[in-house]
Amino acid sequence: MSILIKNTNILTMVENTIVKGNILVEDNLITRIGEFDFEADEIIDGSNFITMPGIVNAHTHIAMSLLRNYADDLPFWPWLTEKIWPAEANLNEESVYWGSMLSIAEMIASGTTTFCDMYFFTEETIKAVKETGIRANLSRGLVSGEEEGEKLQNAINLHNEFHLKDEGRIRIDLGPHAPYTCSDDYLKKIAGEAGKRDTNIHIHLSESKKEIEDSIEKNGNTPIEHVNSLGLFDHPTIAAHCVNVNDDDIQILADKKVNVVNNPSSNLKLANGFAPVNEMMKKGINVALGTDGPSSNNNQDMFEEMHLAALVNKVISNDTTVLPAYEVLKMATVNGAKALRVDNIVGTLEVGKHADIILVDIHNPHMYPHHDLIASLVYSASSSDVDTVIVDGKILYQNKKFLTIDIETVYKKAQKASERLTGDKNEI
Amino acid sequence: MSILIKNTNILTMVENTIVKGNILVEDNLITRIGEFDFEADEIIDGSNFITMPGIVNAHTHIAMSLLRNYADDLPFWPWLTEKIWPAEANLNEESVYWGSMLSIAEMIASGTTTFCDMYFFTEETIKAVKETGIRANLSRGLVSGEEEGEKLQNAINLHNEFHLKDEGRIRIDLGPHAPYTCSDDYLKKIAGEAGKRDTNIHIHLSESKKEIEDSIEKNGNTPIEHVNSLGLFDHPTIAAHCVNVNDDDIQILADKKVNVVNNPSSNLKLANGFAPVNEMMKKGINVALGTDGPSSNNNQDMFEEMHLAALVNKVISNDTTVLPAYEVLKMATVNGAKALRVDNIVGTLEVGKHADIILVDIHNPHMYPHHDLIASLVYSASSSDVDTVIVDGKILYQNKKFLTIDIETVYKKAQKASERLTGDKNEI
Known part of the structure; x- marks a missing residue:
C-alpha cells in the first residue's frame, strides 16, 4: 500500500520552515519527501493543506x-x-x-x-x-x-x-x-x-x-x-x-x-x-x-x-x-x-520514520491571508482544520470522516455508559 | 418570510437553562418560542443543535x-x-x-x-x-x-x-x-x-x-x-x-x-x-x-x-x-x-426581539456525552461547531456554507490586498 500526498505545504518539524513538495508513504513508513513522481495506490491533493507530523x-x-x-x-x-x-x-x-x-x-x-x-x-x-x-x-x-x-x-x-x-x-x-x-x-x-x-x-x-x-x-x-x-x-x-x-x-x-x-x-x-x-x-x-x-x-x-x-x-x-x-x-x-520515547519512529516527517501525518486545512477564513503559516498553526488555527489523519501508514480520517470508527454507535454507547456512571439522565 | 427552527435545544440567555422547543422567525423578528406547529417557508431541524443568541x-x-x-x-x-x-x-x-x-x-x-x-x-x-x-x-x-x-x-x-x-x-x-x-x-x-x-x-x-x-x-x-x-x-x-x-x-x-x-x-x-x-x-x-x-x-x-x-x-x-x-x-x-446599546433588539432569544440566532452542533465527539450543555459551550465547544447563522431574520450561513459571501473571491482579493500592504509575496 502506498499513499502520495501531492503538492503540499510540508512542515517536517526538523526545520523551522514550510516547503512545497510531495510525501510518499509506503506501508507504514515515509519513504520520500520532495519533488518526484510516483504511481501510488492512493493520491491525496495536499495543495490546500499544511502537512505535518501528527x-x-x-x-x-x-x-x-x-x-x-x-x-x-x-x-x-x-x-x-x-x-x-x-x-x-x-x-x-x-x-x-x-x-x-x-x-x-x-x-x-x-x-x-x-x-x-x-x-x-x-x-x-x-x-x-x-x-x-x-x-x-x-x-x-x-x-x-x-x-x-x-x-x-x-x-x-x-x-x-x-x-x-x-x-x-x-x-x-x-x-x-x-x-x-x-x-x-x-x-x-x-x-x-x-x-x-x-x-x-x-x-x-x-x-x-x-x-x-x-x-x-x-x-x-x-x-x-x-x-x-x-x-x-x-x-x-x-x-x-x-x-x-x-x-x-x-x-x-x-x-x-x-x-x-x-x-x-x-x-x-x-x-x-x-x-x-x-x-x-x-x-x-x-x-x-x-x-x-x-x-x-x-x-x-x-x-x-x-x-x-x-x-x-x-x-x-x-x-x-x-x-x-x-x-x-x-x-x-x-x-x-x-x-514518550517514540521519537525514534515518530514526531517529525523524515524518510524512514513511521508515517504519522496530519493535513491541516489552510483554505478557510481564519487562515487567510497566507503569511507565516507556522504562526497560523498556533495563533489562528482550530483543531477542526484537521482534514486527514494517517497513523503508521494507515488513513484513519479523511475529508473529516472517520474510516476506522463507527461514530454514531460510539455516541450512543458513550452517552449510555456515562449515564450509568453519573445517574444523570440526558434530557436532550 | 418565515423560518421555523424545530425541536431544538434552546438557550435564550434570559435564564440559565436549556429547554427543548421550537423558534419561529417572521421577517426579521422572533415571534414564537415554545411548543407549537407552524407552516413556515423554511424549516430547520434543530435537534442536533443548541440554538442560542448570536x-x-x-x-x-x-x-x-x-x-x-x-x-x-x-x-x-x-x-x-x-x-x-x-x-x-x-x-x-x-x-x-x-x-x-x-x-x-x-x-x-x-x-x-x-x-x-x-x-x-x-x-x-x-x-x-x-x-x-x-x-x-x-x-x-x-x-x-x-x-x-x-x-x-x-x-x-x-x-x-x-x-x-x-x-x-x-x-x-x-x-x-x-x-x-x-x-x-x-x-x-x-x-x-x-x-x-x-x-x-x-x-x-x-x-x-x-x-x-x-x-x-x-x-x-x-x-x-x-x-x-x-x-x-x-x-x-x-x-x-x-x-x-x-x-x-x-x-x-x-x-x-x-x-x-x-x-x-x-x-x-x-x-x-x-x-x-x-x-x-x-x-x-x-x-x-x-x-x-x-x-x-x-x-x-x-x-x-x-x-x-x-x-x-x-x-x-x-x-x-x-x-x-x-x-x-x-x-x-x-x-x-x-x-453596544443594542440590547433592546438583540442579545437574547425573546419574542419581539430581532432574530440574531446561531445553531451550534452538539453531535460531534468533543460535545458528547450530553450532560451540562451550557458548560459544554464554554469548555468543550469550538467555533467550528457553529452550523447556521441568522441575522435580522436572514440566514447568512447554513450547513457551514456562506449564503451572502462569495468566499473564494474574498480569499483571493484579501491575499492580494495583504501582499500590497506588506510587500510580502505569498509562496504557498
Missing part, C-alpha cells in the same frame, strides 16, 4: 470523557470527592471501552496521532487503540492501599503482553499516580520494576499548591525532591504538570532529564497555577504538551493547548517573544515523542 | 485581518512601529473593503452576529456590513494631529448618513483611539459631539503597563482617572481592555457605568496582563468580550475568547468557581449587546 498528547486520562461537562465550576475538593470519585466508583470494562473510543475519535479528528494515558481497565483502552489504529503509551494507574500488589502485577502483565506489540503502536509504561497517593515503598518498588523492563514511569507531580504544602509538612521536602530521593528519576520519567515548582525543583528535573508535560487548560481551569514552561526550557528540560483528562479541560484539543501555552507563557514572562510558534509546535510533536 | 464581538479592528500572522513573536514596539504601522500606511479603500469582507466571513462562520469596530476607511466596512448582512457598531478611529478636525467631521458625517440605517443593523459610534493618542481638547470635543448625538464613545483604556506609567508621569493620574476628569464618561462608553486598573479605576468605571470589553487573547499575546474581570463584575460593571484586531490575536474566534476568559479568571482568582460558564456566555451575548 500531534502527541503527552498526558491524559481518555476514558474520563464520560465525565465531561458533568460537574463544572465547583470548588476542587467537592468536584473530586462528591462528583468524580463517586462516578468513577461505577466504572467497569464497558464504560472504559466506550469512553476510550469516544476520546480516540475526538483525538483523531483534532490531529492527535499519539497519546499518553493513565487510567483503569487498561485492557479496554488497549482494545480501543488496536481497533482504531491510533498510537499510545498506556499505563495502569497505581495507588497505594488494598491490592496495591495486584495492581502492580496487572501493570507488569500488561507490559509483558502488549508492550511494543501491534507494529510498535502500543507502549506500556508504569503509572504511579502521584507521591501523595503512593507510599515511598510502593514508589520504590514501581521504579525497580520500570528499571528491570527499561520502560517509562508516568506520574503526576507538583500540580496543586496543597500538594507542595502537604509534602513539605509530611516529608520536609517538595514532591520533586521527594521522589528524586527515592530514586524514581533514575528511570525515564514523564512528569505531568510540574506547575508549582521552585528553582531547586527545576534544577533536579533538568539534571535527571525528566520529561515534563504542560497541561495549560487543566492547570488554569482547576486554578492550580501557571507552570514556568519558559524557565524549565531555558534549563534544557524537555517540555511536552497535554490536555489532561477531558473532565478537567473539557476537551482533548491540542490546538487549543498550543494556543494557550503560547499566550500564557508570554504574559507570565512579560515578554511577547517567549514561546514563539515553532517552539510550541515542537512541544506538541517532537518533544512529546521524545517524552 | 455572539457579540465587542471590540475589534476587522480590516487588520490582512496583517494576520504577518509579524508574530516580536517585541511589542518593533512589531507596532516597524511592521504594523508601515503596512497600515499603505491602506486604501480597497484593502479595507477586502479585509472587512474576510473578517466578516470569519465572524459569521464562528457565530458572531454583531461586532464593534474601530478603524479607518469606515465607509468600506459599512459597505461590507450592508452586503453581507451582519450587524455592527462602527467607529472611525480618531487620533490627534494633522487633520484631526477633518477626521472628526468624517465621523460625524458617517453618523448622519448611516446611524441606525439598514433596519438598524448599523450604529455609528465615535472612536477616540486612546488618551495617549488624543489630546485633552480633542477628547472633550469628541465627547461633546457624542453627547449631542446620544451615541457611544468607543475607546482603548489602560491596556499596557507603559500606558499607565506614561499617564501618571504626564497627567499625574491614571488613564481612567484622566478621561473621567475630562467628562468622557458622562456619555455611554465602550472601554476596550482595562487590563492595568487599580481599585480607584474600577470604582470610577462602576460609578460612571462604563462598559468594559475584555480581550483575553490579545492581552495575553501582547503580554499586557490579566484584566481583573471578576473584580470588575463584583462592582457591578458590565463586562463584555472581544477579540481585538486579528493581527494581535490572531483570529476572531469568540468561542476561544469565552474559553480563555473562563479559565484565566479562575486561575488568577485562585478560585475554580469564578466566571462559571453561564456568566461567560452572558459576556459574549447579553453584556455585549448592552455595551
Whole structure:
C-alpha cells in the first residue's frame, strides 16, 4: 500500500520552515519527501493543506470523557470527592471501552496521532487503540492501599503482553499516580520494576499548591525532591504538570532529564497555577504538551493547548517573544515523542520514520491571508482544520470522516455508559 | 418570510437553562418560542443543535485581518512601529473593503452576529456590513494631529448618513483611539459631539503597563482617572481592555457605568496582563468580550475568547468557581449587546426581539456525552461547531456554507490586498 500526498505545504518539524513538495508513504513508513513522481495506490491533493507530523498528547486520562461537562465550576475538593470519585466508583470494562473510543475519535479528528494515558481497565483502552489504529503509551494507574500488589502485577502483565506489540503502536509504561497517593515503598518498588523492563514511569507531580504544602509538612521536602530521593528519576520519567515548582525543583528535573508535560487548560481551569514552561526550557528540560483528562479541560484539543501555552507563557514572562510558534509546535510533536520515547519512529516527517501525518486545512477564513503559516498553526488555527489523519501508514480520517470508527454507535454507547456512571439522565 | 427552527435545544440567555422547543422567525423578528406547529417557508431541524443568541464581538479592528500572522513573536514596539504601522500606511479603500469582507466571513462562520469596530476607511466596512448582512457598531478611529478636525467631521458625517440605517443593523459610534493618542481638547470635543448625538464613545483604556506609567508621569493620574476628569464618561462608553486598573479605576468605571470589553487573547499575546474581570463584575460593571484586531490575536474566534476568559479568571482568582460558564456566555451575548446599546433588539432569544440566532452542533465527539450543555459551550465547544447563522431574520450561513459571501473571491482579493500592504509575496 502506498499513499502520495501531492503538492503540499510540508512542515517536517526538523526545520523551522514550510516547503512545497510531495510525501510518499509506503506501508507504514515515509519513504520520500520532495519533488518526484510516483504511481501510488492512493493520491491525496495536499495543495490546500499544511502537512505535518501528527500531534502527541503527552498526558491524559481518555476514558474520563464520560465525565465531561458533568460537574463544572465547583470548588476542587467537592468536584473530586462528591462528583468524580463517586462516578468513577461505577466504572467497569464497558464504560472504559466506550469512553476510550469516544476520546480516540475526538483525538483523531483534532490531529492527535499519539497519546499518553493513565487510567483503569487498561485492557479496554488497549482494545480501543488496536481497533482504531491510533498510537499510545498506556499505563495502569497505581495507588497505594488494598491490592496495591495486584495492581502492580496487572501493570507488569500488561507490559509483558502488549508492550511494543501491534507494529510498535502500543507502549506500556508504569503509572504511579502521584507521591501523595503512593507510599515511598510502593514508589520504590514501581521504579525497580520500570528499571528491570527499561520502560517509562508516568506520574503526576507538583500540580496543586496543597500538594507542595502537604509534602513539605509530611516529608520536609517538595514532591520533586521527594521522589528524586527515592530514586524514581533514575528511570525515564514523564512528569505531568510540574506547575508549582521552585528553582531547586527545576534544577533536579533538568539534571535527571525528566520529561515534563504542560497541561495549560487543566492547570488554569482547576486554578492550580501557571507552570514556568519558559524557565524549565531555558534549563534544557524537555517540555511536552497535554490536555489532561477531558473532565478537567473539557476537551482533548491540542490546538487549543498550543494556543494557550503560547499566550500564557508570554504574559507570565512579560515578554511577547517567549514561546514563539515553532517552539510550541515542537512541544506538541517532537518533544512529546521524545517524552514518550517514540521519537525514534515518530514526531517529525523524515524518510524512514513511521508515517504519522496530519493535513491541516489552510483554505478557510481564519487562515487567510497566507503569511507565516507556522504562526497560523498556533495563533489562528482550530483543531477542526484537521482534514486527514494517517497513523503508521494507515488513513484513519479523511475529508473529516472517520474510516476506522463507527461514530454514531460510539455516541450512543458513550452517552449510555456515562449515564450509568453519573445517574444523570440526558434530557436532550 | 418565515423560518421555523424545530425541536431544538434552546438557550435564550434570559435564564440559565436549556429547554427543548421550537423558534419561529417572521421577517426579521422572533415571534414564537415554545411548543407549537407552524407552516413556515423554511424549516430547520434543530435537534442536533443548541440554538442560542448570536455572539457579540465587542471590540475589534476587522480590516487588520490582512496583517494576520504577518509579524508574530516580536517585541511589542518593533512589531507596532516597524511592521504594523508601515503596512497600515499603505491602506486604501480597497484593502479595507477586502479585509472587512474576510473578517466578516470569519465572524459569521464562528457565530458572531454583531461586532464593534474601530478603524479607518469606515465607509468600506459599512459597505461590507450592508452586503453581507451582519450587524455592527462602527467607529472611525480618531487620533490627534494633522487633520484631526477633518477626521472628526468624517465621523460625524458617517453618523448622519448611516446611524441606525439598514433596519438598524448599523450604529455609528465615535472612536477616540486612546488618551495617549488624543489630546485633552480633542477628547472633550469628541465627547461633546457624542453627547449631542446620544451615541457611544468607543475607546482603548489602560491596556499596557507603559500606558499607565506614561499617564501618571504626564497627567499625574491614571488613564481612567484622566478621561473621567475630562467628562468622557458622562456619555455611554465602550472601554476596550482595562487590563492595568487599580481599585480607584474600577470604582470610577462602576460609578460612571462604563462598559468594559475584555480581550483575553490579545492581552495575553501582547503580554499586557490579566484584566481583573471578576473584580470588575463584583462592582457591578458590565463586562463584555472581544477579540481585538486579528493581527494581535490572531483570529476572531469568540468561542476561544469565552474559553480563555473562563479559565484565566479562575486561575488568577485562585478560585475554580469564578466566571462559571453561564456568566461567560452572558459576556459574549447579553453584556455585549448592552455595551453596544443594542440590547433592546438583540442579545437574547425573546419574542419581539430581532432574530440574531446561531445553531451550534452538539453531535460531534468533543460535545458528547450530553450532560451540562451550557458548560459544554464554554469548555468543550469550538467555533467550528457553529452550523447556521441568522441575522435580522436572514440566514447568512447554513450547513457551514456562506449564503451572502462569495468566499473564494474574498480569499483571493484579501491575499492580494495583504501582499500590497506588506510587500510580502505569498509562496504557498
